[in-house]
Amino acid sequence: MRLLLLAPPGAGKGTQGWVLSHRLDVAHLSSGDLLRERAEARDSCAQLIREHQMQGDLVPDALVLEVLAPKVLHAAAAGGFIVDGFPRNVQQAEVAADLAAKHGVTVDAVVYLHAAAEVLVQRLLARAEREGRSDDTPQVIRHRLDVFERETSPLVSYYRKRGVLLAVDADRPPEQVTADILDRLAELTPGHRAP
Numbered sequence: 001m002r003l004l005l006l007a008p009p010g011a012g013k014g015t016q017g018w019v020l021s022h023r024l025d026v027a028h029l030s031s032g033d034l035l036r037e038r039a040e041a042r043d044s045c046a047q048l049i050r051e052h053q054m055q056g057d058l059v060p061d062a063l064v065l066e067v068l069a070p071k072v073l074h075a076a077a078a079g080g081f082i083v084d085g086f087p088r089n090v091q092q093a094e095v096a097a098d099l100a101a102k103h104g105v106t107v108d109a110v111v112y113l114h115a116a117a118e119v120l121v122q123r124l125l126a127r128a129e130r131e132g133r134s135d136d137t138p139q140v141i142r143h144r145l146d147v148f149e150r151e152t153s154p155l156v157s158y159y160r161k162r163g164v165l166l167a168v169d170a171d172r173p174p175e176q177v178t179a180d181i182l183d184r185l186a187e188l189t190p191g192h193r194a195p
């Protein structure tokens, strides 16, 4: 199974990505986590990533692809993946599509988790108290939601037009969201139902 998770901040793509990767027995690749990991190095690329993540801006496409592409291609060859947080703009989607075609990799579905803005803000503020992520301040949260609207939301129609979008209501308890996604995937690809 090869899935992309498309979702605004706070919709639960990290949680769903983790659970689904276990249920479907495939690798979970979170672009945010992989970039945070890369940002720990002591070079200029790491510095650039830190600056963009701190502000809630998208990290430059070339850098994102450099970090992510080898891992996704490796996971594709090893049995499948759930990529959460990538692509995040149409440009990334187009480059990824070219790269995937070159390597004969296809995607089974793009799961779009949606919830109202107030729900997202509340969840992110609650997470800020629990985890203290540096980009979970009220101001940066607002900016990340704006960036999603402006840069990432055009991907909803981009993937809908390509017939691979599964839109899922994320304003429900996480187990219900997971069950819904698994049901919808099973309808899409009989035989892939999780044990």
Ligand code: ADP
Pocket: 007, 008, 009, 010, 031, 032, 033, 035, 052, 053, 054, 056, 057, 058, 059, 060, 064, 084, 085, 086, 087, 088, 092, 135, 144
């Ligand atoms: P959230 O969706 O809650 O913002 P993520 O961990 O997915 O959390 O992303 C955190 C930050 O990492 C983003 O604000 C952005 O700076 C960077 N990032 C993650 N994925 C991408 C991507 N595909 N392209 C550019 N920047 C990204």
